[in-house]
Amino acid sequence: MAAVQKTQGWGTRIGLILAMAGNAVGLGNFLRFPMQAVQNGGGAFIIPYLVAFVLMGIPLLWVEWAMGRYGGKFGHHSTPFILDSMDKRKFWKYLGVFGIFTNIGVAAYYCYIESWTLAYVIHSIIGTFNGMSQQEVADFFAKYTTISLSVNDTTLGIPLEPIFFYVLCLVLNTYILAQDLNKGIEKVAKIGVPLLIVFGAMLAVKAFFLKDTGAYEGCTDCHSWLGINFLWEPRFESLSDPKVWLAAAGQIFFTLSIGMGTIHCYAAYLKEKDDIALNAMSAGWMNEFVEIVLGASVVVPLAVGYLGLDWVKENASFSIAFQTMPYLFAKWGTFLSALAGIAWFGLLFIAGITSSLAMGTPLKSFMEDEFNWDLRKSAIFFGVLVFIFGLPTVLFFEHGVFDEYDYWAGTVSLVIFALTEIILFSWVFGIDKGWKEITSGADIEVPDFYKFVIKYITPVFLLAVFLGALITPENNDWLNAFSEFKAGNGWPLGDSSLIAKVFHLDVEELIYFENGSPTKLFYIDLARILLLILFGFIAFLVYIASRKHKKQTF
Amino acid sequence: MVLVQTSVTAISFYFLHKALKAPKRPEPDSYLDNDDEE
Numbered sequence: 001m002a003a004v005q006k007t008q009g010w011g012t013r014i015g016l017i018l019a020m021a022g023n024a025v026g027l028g029n030f031l032r033f034p035m036q037a038v039q040n041g042g043g044a045f046i047i048p049y050l051v052a053f054v055l056m057g058i059p060l061l062w063v064e065w066a067m068g069r070y071g072g073k074f075g076h077h078s079t080p081f082i083l084d085s086m087d088k089r090k091f092w093k094y095l096g097v098f099g100i101f102t103n104i105g106v107a108a109y110y111c112y113i114e115s116w117t118l119a120y121v122i123h124s125i126i127g128t129f130n131g132m133s134q135q136e137v138a139d140f141f142a143k144y145t146t147i148s149l150s151v152n153d154t155t156l157g158i159p160l161e162p163i164f165f166y167v168l169c170l171v172l173n174t175y176i177l178a179q180d181l182n183k184g185i186e187k188v189a190k191i192g193v194p195l196l197i198v199f200g201a202m203l204a205v206k207a208f209f210l211k212d213t214g215a216y217e218g219c220t221d222c223h224s225w226l227g228i229n230f231l232w233e234p235r236f237e238s239l240s241d242p243k244v245w246l247a248a249a250g251q252i253f254f255t256l257s258i259g260m261g262t263i264h265c266y267a268a269y270l271k272e273k274d275d276i277a278l279n280a281m282s283a284g285w286m287n288e289f290v291e292i293v294l295g296a297s298v299v300v301p302l303a304v305g306y307l308g309l310d311w312v313k314e315n316a317s318f319s320i321a322f323q324t325m326p327y328l329f330a331k332w333g334t335f336l337s338a339l340a341g342i343a344w345f346g347l348l349f350i351a352g353i354t355s356s357l358a359m360g361t362p363l364k365s366f367m368e369d370e371f372n373w374d375l376r377k378s379a380i381f382f383g384v385l386v387f388i389f390g391l392p393t394v395l396f397f398e399h400g401v402f403d404e405y406d407y408w409a410g411t412v413s414l415v416i417f418a419l420t421e422i423i424l425f426s427w428v429f430g431i432d433k434g435w436k437e438i439t440s441g442a443d444i445e446v447p448d449f450y451k452f453v454i455k456y457i458t459p460v461f462l463l464a465v466f467l468g469a470l471i472t473p474e475n476n477d478w479l480n481a482f483s484e485f486k487a488g489n490g491w492p493l494g495d496s497s498l499i500a501k502v503f504h505l506d507v508e509e510l511i512y513f514e515n516g517s518p519t520k521l522f523y524i525d526l527a528r529i530l531l532l533i534l535f536g537f538i539a540f541l542v543y544i545a546s547r548k549h550k551k552q553t554f
Numbered sequence: 555m556v557l558v559q560t561s562v563t564a565i566s567f568y569f570l571h572k573a574l575k576a577p578k579r580p581e582p583d584s585y586l587d588n589d590d591e592e
Contacts, residue, residue, distance in 0.1 A: 017573060285565050
């Protein structure tokens with residue numbers, strides 16, 4: 001057992017709630033949620049979304065908070081040994097590796113996005129986008145992400161510009177992580193989260209009152225309210241489509257940062273008698289407020305107000321944030337466009353850094369707990385590891401390394417780990433013991449039916465999400481796939497299914513080099529190998545740590 | 555839309571308010587403000 005740390009802890013309750021909310025609030029709240037809603041039934045999407053929140057999100061929040069606080073009692077603040085403390089069998093700690101691996105794998109590319117937002121704040125302040133056409137703003141992003149030694153090919157005259165900003169973000173993360181919890185992460189959350197809400201509210205109000213004042217000549221569908229209506233117009237027929245339910249469950253995963261190991265880690269710094277039930281609800285609902293109220297009220301209404309509903313339907317994607325929004329802000333005049341740029345990219349930066357700091361904490365805590373490293377050394381180790389595994393996402397961004405990291409570390413691993421932890425908590429550790437952990441010290445009464453939900457409903461929900469990813473049908477068309485299957489034509493496995501990805505069924509020819517140059521497949525497999533190495537490396541550290549434990553025992 | 559957004563806002567503020575107004579525990583907890591050492 002590791003030595004119980006007494007020096008670190010949360011300074012205040014509001015600090016803990018804001019840090020947890022900051023962990024959950026990320027780029028997905030402002031970019032992924034509105035796009036998912038648009039693509040999956042508009043207003044009707046909110047029904048499966050809220051059902052998934054109640055039946056999967058809230059239970060998993062309580063489970064992760066409870067597991068974290070439980071592990072913290074034994075001096076463990078990261079999932080390998082939190083899981084290990086819950087059952088005698090040795091393999092749990094290796095499944096707990098996911099709770100560190102995922103964070104490094106995601107931070108590797110997430111910090112890259114974070115660095116874009118930082119660079120774009122600077123460009124907004126100096127007025128780079130003023131006077132640019134829509135195409136020029138879109139092209140600017142391609143220029144920014146191109147690695148070049150020549151200052152003429154960069155946007156700020158800094159050689160290797162994307163790498164410079166990436167490293168800057170890593171240094172910033174490392175510096176904050178090297179502070180005590182209440183002086184680093186908590187302070188950032190206390191300033192950052194309220195600021196993010198103010199920035200989001202400013203932009204939402206502007207979008208609401210934009211109406212059709214930004215419409216270009218001849219545009220018949222340029223009105224910000226049309227965007228809001230489109231986002232919230234219920235298309236109830238979508239509720240019978242499993243695709244919509246899986247998308248809703250997936251969004252709940254991403255938005256709450258469940259299945260990552262960060263919640264366990266933060267909660268592990270609580271004491272046995274501290275409340276978790278109310279804190280978890282408070283942080284979870286704060287994330288929902290930012291997502292449903294603010295996230296849905298910025299990008300889509302603004303883009304529809306200026307460019308029209310049809311344009312948004314055709315171009316709805318993550319790239320709008322960087323390739324379109326600066327163009328829209330530039331229409332507001334020099335001062336307001338700078339202010340809007342600071343607000344938009346500033347809020348994305350805050351959303352990013354509060355999440356990436358949470359991703360750094362499990363590894364940092366692991367090294368402190370199990371290897372007795374000091375704060376500074378542990379934080380630097382995180383920075384270096386993320387740099388090593390993240391550099392390929394920067395250098396080979398356009399070759400798909402970034403997307404591959406996102407798929408395996410940021411999607412598949414979350415579901416696997418969540419499934420693992422819910423089985424451990426409900427069925428191995430035992431729901432009675434687990435329920436006692438959740439309700440111990442609670443400042444609210446936890447409804448009894450959640451005991452049933454945690455034991456039966458949430459695991460089934462998670463299993464459905466996992467199977468949904470495993471056998472995603474062609475074009476994600478589940479209704480057609482079921483009919484085909486019933487008709488005896490087999491299951492039409494889609495290219496986006498996990499099985500197709502693992503066996504490269506989505507690739508026509510397995511060619512790694514063409515005319516002497518590496519193909520996209522080469523980069524995809526390179527990314528996979530790197531992620532496997534990362535997982536193996538963390539598992540090795542866990543093995544060494546467990547041997548140390550044994551020696552200490554005897 | 556208005557119903558959903560208003561409800562989510564109300565629930566969020568309700569839980570936050572409840573958490574901040576919850577009475578402090580008599581025994582010291584992990585928040586450093588309440589620790590004896592501080």
